[in-house]
Every structure is written in structure tokens, then in C-alpha cells.
Amino acid sequence: xxxxxxxxxxxxxxxxxxxxxxxxxxxxxxxxxxxxxxxxxxxxxxxxxxxxxxxxxxxxxxxxxxxxxxxxxxxxxxxxxxxxxxxxxxxxxxxxxxxxxxxxxxxxxxxxxxxxxxxxxxxxxxxxxxxxxxxxxxxxxxxxxxxxxxxxxxxxxxxxxxxxxxx
Amino acid sequence: xxxxxxxxxxxxxxxxxxxxxxxxxxxxxxxxxxxxxxxxxxxxxxxxxxxxxxxxxxxxxxxxxxxxxxxxxxxxxxxxxxxxxxxxxxxxxxxxxxxxxxxxxxxxxxxxxxxxxxxxxxxxxxxxxxxxxxxxxxxxxxxxxxxxxxxxxxxxxxxxxxxxxxxxxxxxxxxxxxxxxxxxxxxxxxxxxxxxxxxxxxxxxxxxxxxxxxxxxxxxxxxxxxxxxxxxxxxxxxxxxxxxxxxxxxxxxxxxxxxxxxxxxxxxxxxxxxxxxxxxxxxxxxxxxxxxxx
Numbered sequence: 001x002x003x004x005x006x007x008x009x010x011x012x013x014x015x016x017x018x019x020x021x022x023x024x025x026x027x028x029x030x031x032x033x034x035x036x037x038x039x040x041x042x043x044x045x046x047x048x049x050x051x052x053x054x055x056x057x058x059x060x061x062x063x064x065x066x067x068x069x070x071x072x073x074x075x076x077x078x079x080x081x082x083x084x085x086x087x088x089x090x091x092x093x094x095x096x097x098x099x100x101x102x103x104x105x106x107x108x109x110x111x112x113x114x115x116x117x118x119x120x121x122x123x124x125x126x127x128x129x130x131x132x133x134x135x136x137x138x139x140x141x142x143x144x145x146x147x148x149x150x151x152x153x154x155x156x157x158x159x160x161x162x163x164x165x166x167x
Numbered sequence: 168x169x170x171x172x173x174x175x176x177x178x179x180x181x182x183x184x185x186x187x188x189x190x191x192x193x194x195x196x197x198x199x200x201x202x203x204x205x206x207x208x209x210x211x212x213x214x215x216x217x218x219x220x221x222x223x224x225x226x227x228x229x230x231x232x233x234x235x236x237x238x239x240x241x242x243x244x245x246x247x248x249x250x251x252x253x254x255x256x257x258x259x260x261x262x263x264x265x266x267x268x269x270x271x272x273x274x275x276x277x278x279x280x281x282x283x284x285x286x287x288x289x290x291x292x293x294x295x296x297x298x299x300x301x302x303x304x305x306x307x308x309x310x311x312x313x314x315x316x317x318x319x320x321x322x323x324x325x326x327x328x329x330x331x332x333x334x335x336x337x338x339x340x341x342x343x344x345x346x347x348x349x350x351x352x353x354x355x356x357x358x359x360x361x362x363x364x365x366x367x368x369x370x371x372x373x374x375x376x377x378x379x380x381x382x383x384x385x386x387x388x389x390x391x392x393x394x395x396x397x398x399x400x401x402x403x404x405x406x407x408x409x410x411x412x413x414x415x416x417x418x419x420x421x422x423x424x425x426x427x428x429x430x431x432x433x434x435x436x437x438x439x440x441x442x443x444x445x446x447x448x449x450x451x452x453x454x455x456x457x458x459x460x461x
Contacts, residue, residue: 006174007172007173007174007216008172009174009175011175027172028172028173028174028175028218029169029170029171029172029173029208031169031170031205031209034169050168050169050209051168051205051206051209051210052202052205052206052273055270055272058272061275061276064246064275065271065272065275066272066275066276067202067272067273067276069205069209070201070202070205070206070209070273070276071201071205071276072175072198072201072205072220074175074177074220075198075201075220075222118272122271135357136271136357137271139270139271139356139357139358140269140270140271140272140273140358
């Protein structure tokens with residue numbers, strides 16, 4: 001299990017990412033964001049500030065959005081992760097992804113994976129959010145293109161699509 | 168922006184965690200939610216030799232609420248405490264303050280007890296514990312001790328938790344009947360640390376006159392500043408209190424410092440405004456049994 005000792009010891013970690021079981025061997029200091037990108041090659045998760053401010057690296061841990069740059073891969077050994085790559089089902093974009101496309105909720109796209117993960121969990125828990133609830137929900141995600149108006153529209157549109165498809 | 172290397176310990180039980188912390192001594196640090204610690208590591212502002220990850224100790228994730236108050240375990244996430252109906256019923260100030268802690272996504276991971284041990288004078292949880300006169304339970308190989316909030320916050324980012332100790336829970340006492348609370352703050356952006364913030368607790372007597380009133384101020388001193396304003400309010404109905412005099416009394420007790428976000432004078436001004444707002448909100452809630460300030 002361990003390749004070396006002390007601070008440079010490697011740890012075997014098992015993660016279920018987007019439904020696929022992965023086993024990786026990483027040092028304890030490997031951030032989950034880096035584990036996803038470098039060890040698993042899932043570069044959809046973007047890394048912006050690396051101290052929890054920008055929200056670009058947001059992924060779902062057992063269904064709840066978290067900052068993958070503020071989480072060690074070893075800590076979430078045995079848990080389920082969903083990244084932006086796992087939001088579409090069978091090649092069809094999810095309601096949230098479609099709404100972002102329709103409403104021009106993406107500009108350069110850097111912040112988009114974090115927004116999509118945050119909003120996916122938000123609309124699962126709150127299917128008919130108010131304007132204020134939407135603002136609160138995305139307040140922890142920064143868009144430096146400042147496309148917030150269209151992102152807010154996209155969240156509401158995603159709620160509509162979700163309601164149409166479930167009703 | 169990558170953490171420095173450290174020895175990683177993932178104890179399977181509390182005893183093992185305490186042994187690891189004892190062995191690591193001053194080089195050891197507890198990893199719970201990591202929402203304050205990991206940024207410090209990423210920015211290389213901290214470089215502990217050993218991290219003891221308590222995320223496997225699910226027995227520390229409990230929230231126990233009864234008429235006396237709420238005991239929050241070391242692994243109880245902000246979001247879980249915020250949503251806990253029993254915690255809200257026993258001590259509504261917890262949920263009132265938690266909605267102001269960072270962003271929802273950070274609250275999914277961060278822990279209440281972790282915020283206390285981090286002891287940021289701008290943070291909400293230390294202020295709530297200080298206002299309510301709560302305590303933190305510290306465990307070590309030598310046994311357990313409860314430290315009162317007044318003794319727990321020692322300085323900026325410095326708590327009474329010693330090397331080898333693990334904060335296993337914190338206790339937030341309930342307030343007497345006819346009490347109300349409120350937490351008001353001003354931040355540059357939603358979810359940022361407060362430029363200034365005030366939490367208030369007011370208790371009314373049977374004739375709905377103020378029998379106790381306290382505030383705690385954040386971001387205006389090295390630790391949360393608790394001020395008892397019962398005497399300044401006087402035993403009278405909230406509607407006839409001289410709130411400006413109360414605000415001035417609190418402003419006289421704080422020593423804010425200026426930084427890039429706000430001058431000391433602006434912080435003092437904001438604190439005065441927030442004292443009035445929070446106390447009126449708390450008094451209103453005490454009288455109405457409502458959910459918070461209007």
C-alpha cells in the first residue's frame with residue numbers, strides 16, 4: 001500500500017467517479033482537483049484560485065457540491081464523485097447543461113464546470129427557486145467574463161426544463 | 168498553490184486519533200472540513216508535519232439538542248447544523264449565523280467546531296459561542312476538559328486548544344423563555360468575511376421589559392467582543408430604549424483596526440448601526456417568538 005514512508009508516502013485511494021471505479025496511488029497532499037485532472041485525466045474540472053474562492057473546481061461528493069481544491073483525495077477514499085463529465089446522461093446534455101447553452105450562460109467556459117455542478121445539486125434540492133435563492137446558490141462561483149445575467153437566466157430556464165421533463 | 172508534504176494519519180477511532188495527536192505534538196494539526204486549513208496549506212501559510220484526518224470518525228458528526236442547548240460534534244458540517252430542526256428549535260441563533268458563513272458549497276464541507284478552533288475574529292461561529300457563553304470540549308490522552316468561550320478565544324486565529332488536544336464537540340446553550348436573537352453583518356460581497364457584524368441576544372421579563380441584553384461584535388478586535396448592555400438598555404420595553412445610547416456604549420468598548428477593506432472609523436460606525444439593528448431584531452423576536460429581524 002505504501003511506496004515510501006513519512007511525508008512522501010503514497011496512499012492507495014479508491015474513488016467512484018461518474019459511476020466508474022478508479023484506484024489511484026497518490027501522496028496525501030494531492031488535492032482532489034489535481035487527482036481528478038492529473039491522475040484520472042478528467043480535465044473537465046477546472047482549477048482557478050486554489051483557495052476556495054472562485055468555485056471553478058466544484059464537484060459533487062456523494063451528491064453534494066464541494067470545492068475539490070479544498071479537499072484531499074485521501075480524505076474522500078471510498079466515496080462517489082460526480083464531475084462535469086458525469087452530468088450528461090448517455091450523450092444527452094442534462095437540463096442544466098441545455099439551459100446554459102440556450103441562455104448563453106457560458107462565455108469563455110472556464111467557470112462553467114463549477115456552475116453546472118453547483119446548479120445541478122441546487123435544482124435537485126429546490127425545484128422552484130426564487131430569484132433570491134438563485135443568487136444565493138451561485139454566489140460562491142465567480143465568472144470573470146461577468147456573464148452573471150445569463151447564468152441566472154439559465155438557472156431559471158433549467159428549473160423550467162426540469163419541471164417540463166418530470167411533469 | 169499546492170500544499171507542502173505532511174505525514175497523513177487516518178485514525179479509525181477517537182483513541183487512535185488522540186494517540187496520533189499526542190505523538191505529533193506541536194507539529195500535529197487536525198483535519199476536519201479543511202475549509203480554512205487547506206487554503207492555508209495551499210498558500211503555504213501553514214506547514215504542519217502531521218495531519219490527523221478525523222473524517223472517518225463518524226461518531227463525531229452528531230448534533231444533540233435538548234432544552235438546555237445544542238451540542239455539536241467535531242464532524243458536524245455547517246450545512247447539516249444549519250438544516251437541523253432540533254438545533255434550530257433549541258438555539259435559533261445557530262441557523263441565523265450559519266447562513267452568513269461563507270457560501271453554501273463551503274458549508275457542505277466546513278465544520279462548526281473547526282470554525283471555533285480556527286478562531287478567526289471575523290467569523291460567525293466564535294461570536295455565537297462567545298455571545299451564548301458556550302464551551303468547547305477538548306479531548307487528549309490525559310482526558311477531557313471543557314473550556315468556556317470566554318477563555319477559548321485567545322487571539323486572532325489562536326484558541327485554547329493545545330497540541331495533542333482534539334476539540335470533540337462544542338456546546339451552545341439555549342436561552343431562557345421570552346428570548347430572541349439576531350445576527351446582522353455587512354460584507355463587501357455575499358459570503359465574504361464581515362467588515363463588521365453584530366449578534367444580539369435579548370431576554371424580556373413577564374411584562375415584556377428588557378431583563379437581559381448582550382451583543383457580540385466581529386471584525387473589531389483580536390477575539391469576538393462581548394458587551395453586556397442590559398444596564399444601558401434599562402428595564403423598559405424595547406420600544407422606549409435609547410438605542411443610540413446603547414450603540415455608543417458598544418462603540419466605546421471596541422478597538423477596530425483599519426485595513427484595505429475598511430477604516431477603523433468605518434468599522435466603528437457600522438458596528439453602531441448593526442448593534443441597534445441586531446438588538447431591535449432580537450427584542451422583536453423575543454416578543455413575537457418570530458423567526459428573526461424584519
